[in-house]
Amino acid sequence: MAKQSKTAGKSSSSKEQTVLNPRTTKFEFGGFPGALVLTLFLPVFTVLINKQLTPDAVFSTDPFYYLNPCRSKELWIPYLAWFAGLAVFDLILPGKSMFGTVLRDGTQLRYKINGISNSFLLILVLGMRWQITDGQMPELVFLYEHHIELNIITILFAFYLATYCYVRSFIYVNREPILALGGNSGNVVYDWFIGRELNPRVGCFDIKLFCELRPGMLLWLLINLSCLHHNFVVENNFSGVNDALVLINLLQGFYIFDGVLNEEGLLTMMDIATDGFGFMLAFGDLTFVPFTYSLQARFLSIQPNDLGPQRLALITALMALGYYIFHSSNKQKSDFKQGKLPQLKSIQTQRGTKLLCDSWWGMSQHINYFGDWLISLSWCLTTWFVTPLTYYYSIYFAVLLLHRQQRDEEKCSEKYGRDWVTYQKRVPYKIIPYVY
Structure with missing residues (x-):
């Protein structure tokens, strides 16, 4: 009897682990x-x-x-x-x-x-x-x-x-x-x-x-x-x-x-x-x-x-703009999650959570990605147009951000269901407002 009980315990534990660590079916x-x-x-x-x-x-x-x-x-x-x-x-x-x-x-x-x-x-x-x-x-x-x-x-x-x-x-x-x-x-x-x-x-x-x-x-x-x-x-x-x-x-x-x-x-x-x-x-x-x-x-x-003063100022301004968008949008989302910005519009989901769709996050679903990409472009511009090789980073980063956006969209679609459809209608642009 003791042996059967031990086996049953193993079987139960195995089922719990299968649920906890399911097999990967979707490959990247x-x-x-x-x-x-x-x-x-x-x-x-x-x-x-x-x-x-x-x-x-x-x-x-x-x-x-x-x-x-x-x-x-x-x-x-x-x-x-x-x-x-x-x-x-x-x-x-x-x-x-x-x-x-x-x-x-x-x-x-x-x-x-x-x-x-x-x-x-x-x-x-x-x-x-x-x-x-x-x-x-x-x-x-x-x-x-x-x-x-x-x-x-x-x-x-x-x-x-x-x-x-x-x-x-x-x-x-x-x-x-x-x-x-x-x-x-x-x-x-x-x-x-x-x-x-x-x-x-x-x-x-x-x-x-x-x-x-x-x-x-x-x-x-x-x-x-x-x-x-x-x-x-x-x-x-x-x-x-x-x-x-x-x-x-x-x-x-x-x-x-x-x-x-x-x-x-x-x-x-x-x-x-x-x-x-x-x-x-x-x-x-x-x-x-x-x-x-x-x-x-x-x-x-x-x-x-x-570069000279004018180019230095231009590149610095682009970096500052990108950082401002990146930092302020991330802080806004963090503050919203902590209940500090109740006045911002959001969508109440069936899961009990809220999807922010106002201010920065009403402009695009990943407005912080746009700011981050502008930062990458400012770095590449320090070499001006002497060689295209140094611009690889900005191109690579754009591809990386697109891949992350698509992964996140797939995950949120499964997580929120119809609420995500409603959210996409409210905020149609993925990263760059009025462009993509």
Whole structure:
């Protein structure tokens, strides 16, 4: 009898887990073939576009050099120290505790939000190194000279990290972890690419949130600074600096610190709330962000472009407009969800929630995406029209935002049903008011 009761308990638990972690039936990026193509294409693309924009960059073409840490330890040791150091600081630096969104099992994960203390520490360290080295900053020189080689190291590290997270999603003690709805297909390559586990953690250390804002975003900042340092110190011996290179550092530096300082906003975003952590996010966070978002600075360090006062003002104004739309619309939605703006028009749904359709959110369904895209365009304009390659980012970002909008629309259509149809009639434009 005891044996039968135990078996019945297992059967009941199995049914609960099937409901909690249903099999993935809808595939993105064309399923397995698309995931395989992107896994092979995107890493090669990041290396080739950086090589194209900086033809004088030197790097080894022997893949076994990078795969063997003993041979390439001068690259692996600094990067691992960077990643591990940031992880330690993320754990020990002070910050506030916040809960994430409610998960499918009714629980909420606790997150430590300490972007302010992390940012302050980085600025302090950079300032001290500038003083100690009399502006020579050997770390920035190393980063600049080994730019493409470090690009390759981050690709391999993203591969290893994604593999670790995939394997550990099958290893558990008490109960199966919550899996991403999109990464539980049973196909090894596809699930590894999309991400099988929703929130992989080592103790209280959340791998996904950490990778979203720390090693990649801050490395992007350092790459930009290395380009500025190369132009100001190495090329001009402290005697002059290119205005376009200064501007891209200021614009992107502001954007990076704004993102890190407002990291709590990530807790409700798609990357954290619904996507698993696989190669797609690992590569995107650790490689794609630092080594393609910095293309404008990298190009300008090789081919300086003097913009002049009028162009500087135009680009700055475009960035300011984009940021204003992005920031104010996001704040408005956040305030509305907290009940601070009851006067705004909304649609009461059968689920008991409200769909905001007034002010910024009466102009388009994703007006914040439009602001974010204007920001991306302002960055590309710092290279003016010298080369079309630096405009890849704005084009890529437009495609990314369109993909996210379509994913969100599909999810909301299933979630709200007829209420979503009513909402679309009230707010017909998807991203750009009166255009799309």
